[in-house]
Amino acid sequence: MKTKAVRLYGENDIRLEEFELPEIKDDEILARVISNSICMSTYKAVIQGARHKRVPDDVADNPTITGHEFAGEIVKVGAKWQNQFKAGQKFAIQPALNYKGSPYAPGYSYKYFGGNTEYTIIPPEVMELGYLLDYQGKAFYEASLAEPMSCIIGGYHAVYHTEINNYVHNMGIVEKGKTALMGAAGPMGLGAIDYALHADRCPSLLVVTDIDQDRLNRAAVLFPVKEAASQGVELHFVNTARLDDPTAFLKELTAGTGFDDVFVYAPVKALVEQGDSILGNDGCLNFFAGPTDKKFVAEVNFYNIHYSPTHIMGSTGGNDDDMRESLALSAAGRINPAIMITHVGGIDSAVDTIKNLPEIPGGKKLIYTGIDMELTAIDDFASKAKEDPLFAELTGIIEKNNGLWSAEAERYLLNYKGKK
Known part of the structure; x- marks a missing residue:
């Protein structure tokens, strides 16, 4: 299966590429990533490359997928996990693995496991730790933002x-x-x-x-x-x-x-x-x-x-209990992670967004990895509405939600792009 992903090769060297994913093993899970929010920690990893403690020394030869604040749907489950997970199940990831003392984590360290990609292979250590988390909420962005909220x-x-x-x-x-x-x-x-x-x-x-x-x-x-x-x-x-x-x-x-x-x-x-x-x-x-x-x-x-x-x-990061608390509070409507989001874009905008993150004003930049879309500030939707029917409809949805991104906006965007 081919996937399109943003991969890290070294200091200030990230590339949007399409490549082949291997077949999953019996102890792995194949998943489709829907959303990934861009974290300043990703920018720090990009500017440091192999000097970053989570980035492998051989990243130039074995590039890693960037992004660790992601959510999506399970596509295929390896034999070992078929009693616990099923295709179509929505998920979030607790990325702070600390597996057997290793600093490796998705978004920094793995060839096939990260958030800025259409498809990802979830390795066995995630399931062993209990860090592949079931998500019952309405919107994928809430699950993506469960990671920063858990911190x-x-x-x-x-x-x-x-x-x-x-x-x-x-x-x-x-x-x-x-x-x-x-x-x-x-x-x-x-x-x-x-x-x-x-x-x-x-x-x-x-x-x-x-x-x-x-x-x-x-x-x-x-x-x-x-x-x-x-x-x-x-x-x-x-x-x-x-x-x-x-x-x-x-x-x-x-x-x-x-x-x-x-x-x-x-x-x-x-x-x-x-x-x-x-x-x-x-x-x-x-x-x-x-x-x-x-x-x-x-x-x-x-x-x-x-x-x-x-x-x-x-303190830095949160544990799996913090992540579960975040997901539960979001699903119950007690907290609204959309308050963090100021920009929305597609996978084609992820490289420039990461490289220029400190210079882009506002809050969280949300990437929908299965679509192409220029990174756009939510405040700029209205100015694009006259020329683009997508932004015309999204502007109305945003206005109904106190100027915030929402589950309705997410559904409309993904459905609209799915028709193109």
């Missing part, structure tokens, strides 16, 4: 708090506590706001900071302050660039006590230090942002760590 959820579960004179770590944010999301009006930050407002454990105070007013304005439209208040959460959006003393202002929102939980969503030295400075007693800072600079450092207050005591930690 967010994992961050919320990874923070911890202690008890005086007891060697105990109580995991998770403080229920009805005070939470700050720093540099959090981007796509991952929006997901973090959504989860904070709609998870089983919510703060009573949620403060979202950024220095981009347009992004803050969009966040405020997606998450109205009044709606949050009706759910028992006092929500604030704060542009710290407009403040003479951001630390004093943020602390004042907590009545001077400081925050229980602080998440830093951008690898900026000043932001880390600001997050540390607003921690309250037993407060925990999660450095969530992944820097590309291996020498990235920031100052923290060790007096507070010793006496308050505050905690500094970091």
Whole structure:
């Protein structure tokens, strides 16, 4: 079977190619990928090539399929797994395999296993780990975005708090506590706001900071302050660039006590230090942002760590339970991953999208791997509507859904392209 895929050959060398997939073995599964969202981690792998810890040294001779935030339908099941999976079943993948200590993962390390492809071969370790996840939701993009959402959820579960004179770590944010999301009006930050407002454990105070007013304005439209208040959460959006003393202002929102939980969503030295400075007693800072600079450092207050005591930690990725929680919350309509999506395109636009990802404004870029379509900002659909009936119809659908991508939009796009 032939497939079209975006493959990595080395530093800044990715190519859209068509090639033959081998027949699956008895312990493998053949699947059709429907959607893959582009992650900044893919960009990092592309610019580093074989220097990246997940990319094999021989990638130039054995190119790997890019993309790890993907979902689709099972096509063929090897004999070993026929009692557990069936053709036509919708799936999502937990890509953080860590199989027997190996750093290898889909989207970085495998010749035939990744997201930016029409068809993929799922290797046995995925099923052995229980990481081929059944998906019952309406839209494939929700399953694709379950991976970044699981990273967010994992961050919320990874923070911890202690008890005086007891060697105990109580995991998770403080229920009805005070939470700050720093540099959090981007796509991952929006997901973090959504989860904070709609998870089983919510703060009573949620403060979202950024220095981009347009992004803050969009966040405020997606998450109205009044709606949050009706759910028992006092929500604030704060542009710290407009403040003479951001630390004093943020602390004042907590009545001077400081925050229980602080998440830093951008690898900026000043932001880390600001997050540390607003921690309250037993407060925990999660450095969530992944820097590309291996020498990235920031100052923290060790007096507070010793006496308050505050905690500094970091998290990256989520586990299979976080992924299942994400899928369940999406299927139940409690969270809406579409808030992350600002651009939609086809497999033919994936190479340029990955290479130029840091320069493309907005949030998540969603690729439908079985179609060709120029990467297009959802905000630009209306301007294309007069010349293209596809965008004319999609514009109407988007308007009905508060300016967001939706299951209806996905169905229409795939049906329309399927007729061409």
